[in-house]
Amino acid sequence: MNRTTLEQWLTLKEVVDSGSYARAADKLNRSQSTISYTLSTLQQRLGIKLLRTAGRRAELTAEGEQLLAQARVLLSGFDGLEQNARLLLQGSPLRINIRIDAMLPKSIVFNALKKFNQIYPQVHIELVEILRGETANALENAGGDIFLCADLPEQWVSESEYLLDIPFVAVAAKQHPLLQLGVPLTFAQLSPYRRVVISERLTRDKRPSRQLESQPLWSFSTFDSALQAVRSAVGYGWLPLELINPYLQQGELVTLPLITGSTRYTPIFLVFGKPQSQVGPVLREFADLIREQVKGWK
Template sequence: MALPRTTLEQWVVLQTVIEQGSYAQAATVLNRSQSSVSYALSGLQERIGLPLLEINGRKATLTEQGRALLAQATPLISAFLQLEHRAAGLKGGVRTELSLVVDSVFPQNRLFRALKHFQSQFPDTRVHLTEILRGESLEQLSEQSADLYITTLAPENAIHGRFLLDVDFVPVAKSDHPLLSLPVPLTAQDLARFPLISVADRHARSEDKHPAGTVAHWTFTTVGAALEAITVGVGYGWLPLESVDKALESGLLSRLMLSARTVRQTSLYMVLDNETQRYDQTVSELAKSILEECGLLP
């Protein structure tokens, strides 16, 4: 395999000269002498065998060939800088991959804002996200082998755990659903005439899923699927308020006025995997981003 005739350093010098407009300005930015900048570019053009630069007055501009070649070299320069940045991170203990297990009822807008913030700090760390049903058991969670969990399980069974938030569930239906035409407040008998759309819960008892004397209930594994079913009018259901607030604002969905309580809550916790038994820097920053989105950090 033949070695490259040019160096990455020469292409960086060329890029800097074009960005700064002159050899002198590029030398200042690169903390080099002007003669070394000129030498690097002369060597680059000699090895390429093409004129890459031309001087118009005091400004250095690219030739047609120079524009084409620098355009191809630019992503290579960026990739190499990212490689060095990643190497520095690995040297400092930055993880290359993290796994996060999240209960399906955790507000996705908060989750993805936290992940975006984490990504800005650790762009080279890949996050593997797994969504689970409500109330997964500790055995099922341990099978996931994640670094962090967001779960309905209280943290006393884990080494590191912290309360995150209470998810408020509200009863909703499509705004033209027959329930909205009945006198309020709605009774249990009123509700029993229509399908209940719910998000699957490992702790739900079978009689809760389909009580005697009611129409068939529908169960989905994600909030998104349950919301879509309610939006098209399949039935009514209890959904996280943060997941339906836009649909309520637009008038697509309406809250149901019940004779019983109109808000249910599910508590969520952040739990560190028992096998990890430590917060390294990368896991700690991911946890911090999640806590900030839950309003638990200043």
Template sequence: MLRISLEQWRMFIMVAEHGGFNQAAQAIYKSQSSIHNAVQKIEHSLGVKLFRVEGRKTLLTDAGELVLRRANYLLQEAARVEQVGHTLAEGIESRLRIAVDEIFPHPLLYKALENTSQQYPLLRIELMESILTGAKELLENAEADIAVSPVVQKELFNEELCQIEFVAVACPQHPLLQLGRELNLEDLKSYRQIVVRDSAHHNRHDEGWLGANQRWTVSHMRTSIDMIKQGLGFAWLPLTSILEDLTQGRLQRLPLCSGASRKVSLYLLFSDADKLGPAARTFLGELRYQSIDLPTSADL
């Protein structure tokens, strides 16, 4: 079988897109005879007829339609290979592994990821969602390149990224909200608290108020929010994750005399700044920018 070059495939595609050999020749500044020869070589090599002529129109045959789809895919893949080569030559990393604590606002994270991908479209991003010490552990075990964590490690580079406000909430029908008065921590002890489990495998930490006699422990923040909305307990939840539920009345803040809210700092962690490539640095910049002016209780 005769070998078909990428340039010959390009000429075939131009004939199909422009509806004729003469039109294709004018579009890509090639002689009409060279385009004819390229198409004839493809037809001879494949043993099929790619075009039929009806009057002044050059139309694809059924076989030509199928081959065109494959040829377009072939050229797209060839372009991607070239881009990968340029990326490697410029020292741009091909993969970025990110561990992010679940309390970081998802819309801001998605925006930072999208903006990074627009600048580095060939970058493969691996996102690992974690709780408490989980992100730090993934970084320490070399399973992540960058971590966003509420727990810092002295041996790692750490930079405060933002503060997330947690507020004590329950659904409006919860018995605690039917008492009609200001609450204290003693009032909470008789009711179920929903807490989220540390996702680390070793040296797990407990966080928050631990005084409830009843406790359900779950693995994801979203599960905790769903349970609270179902009236299954109370919890301190990140304000950024429940802002819409509060404004729509699906959740209500507990009227605690003290401790109704607390702030948790999130930190950017990585082991060696010199090893971070341009895509990683771009993502860090996007995270910093997106983290400006997070909502607080004053915005309610």
């Protein structure tokens, strides 16, 4: 049987943190004599002196510092346990599965997650990037709690919320032959050259010039691989502006001077993996944080 209680350790913590018995009594809504008795009982049961008086302040002994450090971990875990119980009572999950489109700027997601962790430190996060054509399958098979993605199935559009447009810019390595043809460029001039693509479904512009339909393609499943291919001058392609911006600024990549269509836009939507009526406060909080970050990004 344990000889001490969480209440006793909590009392010790508050006395140390506040610096006096009186302030701890106010914080815990107890009398000063009760605080004193609780700590006296704790020390008697342990057989160790935990506190000493230094002027008007209560300070830990060396033994008290070591034991309170361990007690803080237990108290924090107990607070987390109670928070988890409150979340479950509200119908909120203790684990959130987030699906994001690979093109979504990571700063939006991670800035939101940082703030979310301050509010719900006990909630576990599982974040998965969605590749080509995976959105529909994940939604249909309840593969996530919240989605930040493009390419929504038609039946989910009415449940979604538009967030932002991701700009894709036509670029090539500075040594690519296309940049030696002069300006402006037409789609007919692009057709003999290899185009690097992620997926045709990722772009809103689904009406490329017919001259491009038979041109050689290199298709990749990730944006990083596509970027490396373009940087290697094996082809040109439309890539997310945020991803390529550092290389544009360094002059390693150059925007293709097309007559039209040098920039395309892909919309990103927010949609929950369950009906709105079943979405708890934890998911709604995360969605609000995403909206806040999107406003700052725009």
